[in-house]
Amino acid sequence: MRTTGPVRQVGNISCNLCGGTDCIPAFGTIETPVVRCRHCGLVFTGRRPEFREIVASRYNREYFEAEYLPQLVRDKETSDVERGEYLRTVEKGLPHLGNERPRLLDVGSGAGFLLEQARTRAWEVQGLEVSEAAASYCQARLSIPVVVGELRRGLFADQSFHAVTMLDVIEHLPDPLSTLKIVVSILKEGCPLLIVTPNFGSVCRYLLGLEAYGIWPDEHLYYFTSATLRKLLQAAGFRKIWIASRDIYPQNLSAIMTNLRVTRKIPNSIARPPDQLKERFYRSKTLRQLRRLGNRVLARVHWGDKLVTLAHK
Ligand SMILES: [Zn+2]
Numbered sequence: 047m048r049t050t051g052p053v054r055q056v057g058n059i060s061c062n063l064c065g066g067t068d069c070i071p072a073f074g075t076i077e078t079p080v081v082r083c084r085h086c087g088l089v090f091t092g093r094r095p096e097f098r099e100i101v102a103s104r105y106n107r108e109y110f111e112a113e114y115l116p117q118l119v120r121d122k123e124t125s126d127v128e129r130g131e132y133l134r135t136v137e138k139g140l141p142h143l144g145n146e147r148p149r150l151l152d153v154g155s156g157a158g159f160l161l162e163q164a165r166t167r168a169w170e171v172q173g174l175e176v177s178e179a180a181a182s183y184c185q186a187r188l189s190i191p192v193v194v195g196e197l198r199r200g201l202f203a204d205q206s207f208h209a210v211t212m213l214d215v216i217e218h219l220p221d222p223l224s225t226l227k228i229v230v231s232i233l234k235e236g237c238p239l240l241i242v243t244p245n246f247g248s249v250c251r252y253l254l255g256l257e258a259y260g261i262w263p264d265e266h267l268y269y270f271t272s273a274t275l276r277k278l279l280q281a282a283g284f285r286k287i288w289i290a291s292r293d294i295y296p297q298n299l300s301a302i303m304t305n306l307r308v309t310r311k312i313p314n315s316i317a318r319p320p321d322q323l324k325e326r327f328y329r330s331k332t333l334r335q336l337r338r339l340g341n342r343v344l345a346r347v348h349w350g351d352k353l354v355t356l357a358h359k
Contacts, residue, residue, distance in 0.1 A: 057081055057092020062223050062268070063278050064088070073256055078263040086277060089246055089269040097196070097220040101176050104265055110179035118157055120321065124328045129160045129213075132240055132354070133167060136209045139238035139288075139356045148208040151232070153197055153225075154215030158184030165190070172207075197225050202232045209233075213242045217266040226282035233359040239284065241355040245291050247271035249349040250298035259297035259351070272348045275355060284357035291350030292341040296320035296327075298351060 060067045061083040072089055074080035081092035094100070118125070140148065150164050155173030157180055165171050173192035175181040181192040193201065210229050216222050229239050244260035245251070246269035251258040260266060270278070272289045279287050297320040327333045344350035 059090065059092055059094065061086060061088050062090065062221060063274065063281060072269075073261075074263050080263050080269070086274065087271070088274045088278075091263050091267045094220070094267060100220075100265075105177040105180075107177075107179035110177055110183070114177075114180070115157060115183070118159065121324070122159065124324050126159065126163060127328055129163050132160070132211065132213065132242065133164055135354065135356055136211065136238055136240050137167070139240075139358065140208060141236040143208065146208075149206065151202065151207045151210045153210060153212045153229070154218070155184060155190075155192055156180050158188045158190045158192070160211060160213060161190050162188050169209075172202075174201075197228050199228055199231070204231050205234045207232050207234065208237050209240070210238075211240045213240075214244075216241055217243050217260075217268045217270065220267060222268060223278060223282055226279065226284070230283045230359055235359060237359055239279075239355075239357050239359075241275070241279075241353070241357070243270050243275070243353050243355075244295075245271065245348065245351055245353045247273075247348060248291065248294075248351045250294060250302065250351055254298060254301055257301060259295040259301075270353060272353055275353055279355070279357045284359065286358040288356045289348070290341075290345035290354050291348040291352065292344050292354055293337070293350050293352050294340075295351045296324040299323055 057069070057079045061069065064083060064086040066083050066085040068084045069081035069092060070084055072080045072082045074091065078094065079092045080089060082089045147168065147170050149172065150161070150169045151172045151174060152161050153174050155161055155175045156177075158173055161171040161173055161184070171190055173181065173184055173190055174197060175184070175192050175194060176196060178194050181194045184190050184192050195201070210233060216225075219225050233239065244266070248258075251261070272291065276287055276289055300320045300323055327337055341350070
């Protein structure tokens with residue numbers, strides 16, 4: 047959706063992090079204003095439909111089959127590399143388990159590709175997914191157990207998981223603080239939660255403004271920086287919080303290249319569509335090394351497009 051802004055009306059939803067209501071418009075539309083809390087800096091949609099309405103309209107079978115799954119299958123090979131990186135990060139954050147088989151819950155498990163890979167690494171896996179279509183795909187194709195719905199108290203027993211993952215999920219949730227508090231309760235002592243979410247403080251977001259990939263107020267209800275994500279995790283009861291930024295979305299890189307091409311500063315042959323860019327970075331040894339090097343820098347300066355967070359109970 048294209049966004050315009052700023053807007054005068056700032057909505058009727060209080061800040062999920064500090065409970066404040068003193069918000070200023072950031073961007074968005076009159077119907078879906080996106081606001082910034084003046085007290086803690088959290089950025090979120092100030093007015094939105096009920097979550098069940100969003101689920102029914104955005105995460106239905108038609109969306110899953112026509113948009114979500116084809117994209118996921120197209121990117122599977124390159125995205126599997128990233129999934130492996132995320133699982134290794136989780137595994138490094140595990141306490142010593144002895145002979146215990148680790149249990150992983152993926153909140154927003156989608157088609158189940160992360161859990162499919164985790165299972166090959168000896169995890170016992172469980173999915174949770176609001177989209178019935180995605181959950182049934184995962185159960186039928188991969189025989190992975192998935193509960194359909196939102197995370198709520200009592201759904202899983204206290205201290206029943208060694209790790210929880212939320213990849214590109216927290217920005218979609220209506221009440222991330224409550225969800226994170228439930229995650230704390232279902233994790234075993236000393237065990238980690240991994241979060242991946244778009245970085246509202248990324249360089250590309252500053253360069254591209256509201257055209258940056260992931261600025262979608264209809265779907266993304268929250269826009270985190272490393273500072274607001276850290277505060278949210280602390281408020282939920284997590285400790286030992288590690289946050290790094292990494293990667294540039296190929297869509298953002300492609301948009302920046304196209305802008306440069308338009309101003310005739312680079313040749314046509316260098317500007318590429320996002321899918322081709324991503325594939326190039328994973329197929330070429332030199333570009334893979336460049337990505338690794340770039341990510342080492344982005345881990346420290348938080349200018350990358352994604353925030354990757356490991357937080358312990
Ligand atoms: Zn606030």
